[in-house]
Amino acid sequence: MQSLDPRQTSCFLSAVQCGTLRAAAEQLALEPSTVSRNISALEKVLATTLVERGRLGVRATEAGELLISFLSQQEGALDLLQSEFDALAGMKRGNVAIAAGEGFVGDLFDNALAAFSLAYPDITFSLSVGSTEDVLHQVTSEQAHLGLAYNVPKTPQVRVQTSCAQPLVGLVKRGGPYDTEQPFSLDDLAAMPCAVPPKSFGIGAMITAVEAKQGVRLRAVIETGSISALKAFVRNDMGCTILPRFVVESELSAGLMVARSIPRAIFPDGQSSLIRKEGRKLPQAAQLLLKHLKSMSAFT
Template identity: 35%
Template sequence: MHSLDDRCLRYLAEAVGCGSVRAAADKLDVNASAVSRQLAQMEAQLATPLIERHSRGVRATPAGHLLLDYYRRQASDREDVLAKLAALKGLRRGHIDVVLGEGFVGDLMSGLLQDFWARHPDLTMVLDLAATNDVVRRVVEDEAHLGLVYNPPPEPRLRTHLAMPHPIRLLVRTDHPLAAHPGPVRLADLAGHRLGAMHPATGIRQIVAAAEREEGVRLEPALTTGSIGVLKQFVASGAGVTLLPAFCAAQEVADGTLAVLPLADPGLNAVEARIVTRRGRQLAPAAAKLLQHLARGLAREGRAGERTLRKAMSDHGKPVDLTISGKNA
């Protein structure tokens, strides 16, 4: 019966994660020959190749991916068990890794995290910003306990704990000619207007690209960025317009700086923001507490943001259907 050596599994994970054996050896502070030798021995023991070498480094074979999934589950289970043992001893310490899209930062920093830390002052946290596909990957590979993501692609390994509609809207300055546009705006109506767009790797841009194909138009952004903040500054400066989820700009709309207009394409109105974890993962107490706190808080913030945005749009003569209702899954 074959045994799986933790050290060999770690070498495999680092080689695939770093993209090469040499880079993995540098990270692990061991000789590259030692990493290669251990991987070769594990391949011989299991009688199957675990990595494929190519011009840019190495990648995992199907058997390699199977072992990587096992190694990551083992590591996360060990972490969760240790955290639960600490909780049984009455300890209050713990650590949480969260990966999220930039659009969630405003919601978290508006008071949700402050409230959480007021209740659990000894817990530590890492918040990493990432594009949609990377949020999904990091949650599935147990690099993060929780993910907050816009419109993730279908992934059976993800579990959704909260899904909230977050339609994509046209964001313009209040004195922009399109601010007076009657009715929903078609993507074709943006022709002749300078457009700022999210990077193609982001969920927002992928949704917009699908709407372009559906409508038979091709948008040519003057500015492409991975930052929602940059796009809002782009619009606020009068440089152009952009397409973003409405609540990314709720405060600016409430302040009267920017206006949000509905879009005609139904695909742009059926977008969801989600809190996700890896299906089957038993979260440690600290992460489970944060998940519960965020699910309640984001649902509450979404309803409050809807009311604020509705009032602001009404004050500017632009009533818009912006219904937001959180649902647990």
């Protein structure tokens, strides 16, 4: 009964993920020859070909796909084992991988992670920031334990742990030329330059849907996934952006910008959601964090 050498399997996984042995070598800080040899050794141990090789790089064979799946399951099982150890020892330790829309980041740190880290100093985090699509993908592919996103589409693979209606508001510089000092009508919005997120973001998708439904087009001067850029757009009085209120709590408090509501007839309420993969057993640390994330502004 043979067993698998972690150095060999990590070379294999990296190679099929990167697409070439040389890219894998770079990722692993090894030489291509090392990666090549380790994969060959693994193929010998398992007596099967794991990758197709060529000038265009490598691709997993069907057997390779089986091994990827096996290793993924094994990693999950090892995570579980580790968290069982942690639970057993009464220690709260581990790493939690979070994928979040950038809009959540301020809220996440201000209203959750700061206090949590104080209580559990041995728990670490991996935070990746991206679109609603990215968050969804990270959660379903088990690269992230938890996801924070806006307007997550319903999918059987994802369990919405908690969510909250979060209407979009129009954000402009207080007292600037775009500040009409009253709720925005669609005409108001259409008349001024806007900065919006792309469609892969929950907000961007919603804006696109409203444009289609209302037969109107916003003057999207800037389209970006960067919340900082959207904020900077407003801060510099270049026009208006449309975001959920919780994204800019601190800027509103500081009086840098004002939020004007938009009638529900134009923009129905969106949802901010805390998600996890359905059926995935989370390590202890992630389960602990789950409870704390409910105190975020996004969910109140």
